[in-house]
Amino acid sequence: MTKNFFKIAFALTLLFSGTARAEIEGAKAEAFVKDVTTQGIEDIINANVSQAEKDARFAKLFNEALDLDFIGQFVLGRNWRVATPEQRKEFIQVYRQLNISTWSKRFDEFKGKNFIFKGTSPSNSKGQIFVNSIVPMDQGEPAKVVWRVREKGGKYKIVDIIIENVSLAITARNEYTAFIKNNPGGIDALIANLKSKI
Amino acid sequence: MNKHLKLAAGCAALIILSACAFDGKLQRPEAEADPYEAVNRKVFSFNEGFYENVMFPIARGYRKVTTPFVRERVRGVVSNIQEPISAINHLLQLKFVDSMQNLGRFALNTTLGLGGMFDVAQGWNLEPDKTGFNETMASWCVAEGPYLVVPFLGASSPRGLTGTAVDAVADPVYWVTYNDANISAKVSYPYAAVKYTSVAEAYMDIYDDLKSNSVDFYSTMRSAYLQNQSKYKCRFAPEDSSQSYDFDFEVEDDMTDQE
Numbered sequence: 001m002t003k004n005f006f007k008i009a010f011a012l013t014l015l016f017s018g019t020a021r022a023e024i025e026g027a028k029a030e031a032f033v034k035d036v037t038t039q040g041i042e043d044i045i046n047a048n049v050s051q052a053e054k055d056a057r058f059a060k061l062f063n064e065a066l067d068l069d070f071i072g073q074f075v076l077g078r079n080w081r082v083a084t085p086e087q088r089k090e091f092i093q094v095y096r097q098l099n100i101s102t103w104s105k106r107f108d109e110f111k112g113k114n115f116i117f118k119g120t121s122p123s124n125s126k127g128q129i130f131v132n133s134i135v136p137m138d139q140g141e142p143a144k145v146v147w148r149v150r151e152k153g154g155k156y157k158i159v160d161i162i163i164e165n166v167s168l169a170i171t172a173r174n175e176y177t178a179f180i181k182n183n184p185g186g187i188d189a190l191i192a193n194l195k196s197k198i
Numbered sequence: 199m200n201k202h203l204k205l206a207a208g209c210a211a212l213i214i215l216s217a218c219a220f221d222g223k224l225q226r227p228e229a230e231a232d233p234y235e236a237v238n239r240k241v242f243s244f245n246e247g248f249y250e251n252v253m254f255p256i257a258r259g260y261r262k263v264t265t266p267f268v269r270e271r272v273r274g275v276v277s278n279i280q281e282p283i284s285a286i287n288h289l290l291q292l293k294f295v296d297s298m299q300n301l302g303r304f305a306l307n308t309t310l311g312l313g314g315m316f317d318v319a320q321g322w323n324l325e326p327d328k329t330g331f332n333e334t335m336a337s338w339c340v341a342e343g344p345y346l347v348v349p350f351l352g353a354s355s356p357r358g359l360t361g362t363a364v365d366a367v368a369d370p371v372y373w374v375t376y377n378d379a380n381i382s383a384k385v386s387y388p389y390a391a392v393k394y395t396s397v398a399e400a401y402m403d404i405y406d407d408l409k410s411n412s413v414d415f416y417s418t419m420r421s422a423y424l425q426n427q428s429k430y431k432c433r434f435a436p437e438d439s440s441q442s443y444d445f446d447f448e449v450e451d452d453m454t455d456q457e
Contacts, residue, residue, distance in 0.1 A: 073449040080450065102411050109403075124440060125447045139270055139317065140277065141326045148447065159447060165429040167443045171421045174228060178417035193413045 026120035026129055029149040032156040033131045036065040037115050045111050058104045067150060067157035068096045074159075075172040079180050079187055087187050094194045101198055113137075115145065127151045128159070224341050224435075225428055231345045232420060238347040242416050245352055249398070249405065257398040269399060271315040276393050278307045278314020283330060283368045290334045299324050331368070332361025336430035345420060353423035 044057050072092040073080050080088065118132040128150045134142040148160035148167075160169040176190060183189045225231065232238060261269070285300035303319040303326070311318040317326070335357050336342070343356035351362065366372060371389050375382035412418040428442040 070449060074447065098411065102407075106407065121441060123444050123447075125444070128447060130441065130444070139273055141328065146441075146443070148443075150447075160443075162443045164426055165443060166422045166425045167445070169447070170425060170443070170445060171418060174421040175412060175414050175417045179413040182414070190413060197411060 025151070026131075029129045029151070029156055030117055030120055030131050033133070033147045033149060033158065034115075034117055036061065036158070037133075040107060041110070041114070045107065055104055058107065059100050062100050062103060063096070065158050066099075067152075067159050068092065068099065070150070070157070070159055071169055072096065074169055075176055076187075077173050077177045079177065083187050087191065090191050091187065091194075094191055094198070097198050098194050116142075121146075123148065125150075130162075224336055224339070224430060224432055225424065226342075226344075228421060228424055231342075231424055233344050234346065238345065238420075239416055241347040241349055242419070244349060245347065246415075248350060249402075253394070253398045254402045254405075256395055257402050260395050260399055269396070272392065272396050273400065274307075274311070274317060275314040276389075276396055277326075277328075278304065278311070279370055279389075280328075280365075281307070281314075282370050283365050284328050286368055287329045287331055287334045287365075288327075290331075291329065291337045296327055296329075299327060330361050331364040332358050333430055335361060336427075337433050339432035339434050342427055345424065353419055355427070358427070 039061055040058070044054050044061065047054065047057075049057075069092060072095045073088075075095070076083065076088075076091060083091065113135055115133045115135055118134060121130040121132060123129055128148060131147040131149055133145045133147065135145055136142045144162075144164055146162040147158050148162065148169075149156050150159045160167050162168070179190055179193070180186055185192070264272075281300050281304040285297045285304065288294075288297035288300060302322070303317075303324045306319040306322065306324065307314045307317060310316075320326070340357055342358070346354050346356065346359065348354045348359060351359075354362065371386060375385050408418060408422075409415050425443065431438075
């Protein structure tokens with residue numbers, strides 16, 4: 001009887017420590033995204049500093065919070081495999097710059113709005129999790145924003161942002177794949193086109 | 199009224215037929231979803247011209263002569279008129295509580311909210327929750343069908359287009375004015391004009407942003423539309439808790455490993 005009791009107690013401890021660990025990961029990922037958005041709103045949008053300083057702060061936050069090497073490689077899809085090391089490097093660089101300038105502008109529009117966090121959902125990809133949030137709008141239903149977070153060596157990075165069910169990584173991958181397929185200039189033409197947008 | 203019955207019967211038949219042919223998937227993979235790409239691209243560039251040279255200039259004019267406060271009231275009124283469409287569709291989706299919520303919102307916002315100008319229903323915890331016939335069909339397992347770009351309307355599909363048509367008929371402005379052609383002309387056209395101008399005004403900045411950052415705007419819009427549609431779930435499909443955007447997100451050489 002006592003033996004069985006210990007067995008059960010041991011099994012329960014294992015069980016609960018397992019779920020507890022999973023919960024901590026979700027809580028940590030959520031705290032990480034919360035921290036990034038708070039920094040963005042308090043230290044950038046609402047900060048009383050020059051536009052140049054805001055841009056610099058945004059670029060720093062963006063580079064730290066997002067894993068752009070990972071995302072950049074993903075969005076190039078199967079074209080990554082055929083790209084030369086120079087093309088890869090140049091693509092990642094231009095992709096990074098374009099995203100910083102685009103998102104810095106988009107982020108400005110965010111003035112007066114806020115994220116409300118709604119917990120996490122599991123992902124089928126190893127070491128990744130979705131942090132759910134909504135953004136109340138002036139009118140109508142709030143916008144659904146989901147952050148895909150990846151853990152690597154204890155560090156958290158955002159790898160995708162999903163707005164109203166639309167993944168930015170998948171959209172970019174489809175767009176770039178279509179462009180390369182329809183363009184004789186291939187990856188070089190893509191890099192040149194992206195450069196012209198910065 | 200006969201016309202409406204025929205339409206309803208037609209829709210029911212369509213739903214039953216599609217549900218019978220249902221293979222468990224509402225949507226094809228994106229690579230196979232656009233068999234009419236060549237035609238779609240032509241319509242897409244026609245629409246680009248229409249939006250940029252007709253709709254957006256009108257919307258910019260509208261923005262010039264109104265304040266954000268006024269535009270918000272206009273959006274409120276238009277969206278309130280459409281609240282019964284959501285009520286009907288929630289009913290057809292067997293979501294009775296949501297349907298009552300739409301009706302409650304309609305009653306409160308029409309009266310206390312001054313015709314929908316103010317969303318007072320939110321104060322009673324009646325949150326906005328829109329739906330349409332496209333979602334109703336999806337919930338009864340009607341597959342989306344091939345991707346279509348429709349003149350003037352933009353990204354759609356056979357199911358999406360049917361949804362738009364049925365919702366237009368379910369619009370209170372349509373059936374309230376249906377029996378009097380004189381009133382119908384006086385009300386429907388201005389209503390449609392205000393509705394589309396208001397929508398164009400709300401979306402043109404996003405459109406400009408997406409277009410200026412895209413290397414293939416057609417693909418961007420197609421991908422965004424198809425992903426957005428993939429949120430609909432069929433009620434007879436096996437329970438699947440994974441998210442539509444939870445694709446396999448891995449890369450070959452993980453550069454963070456090399457650091």
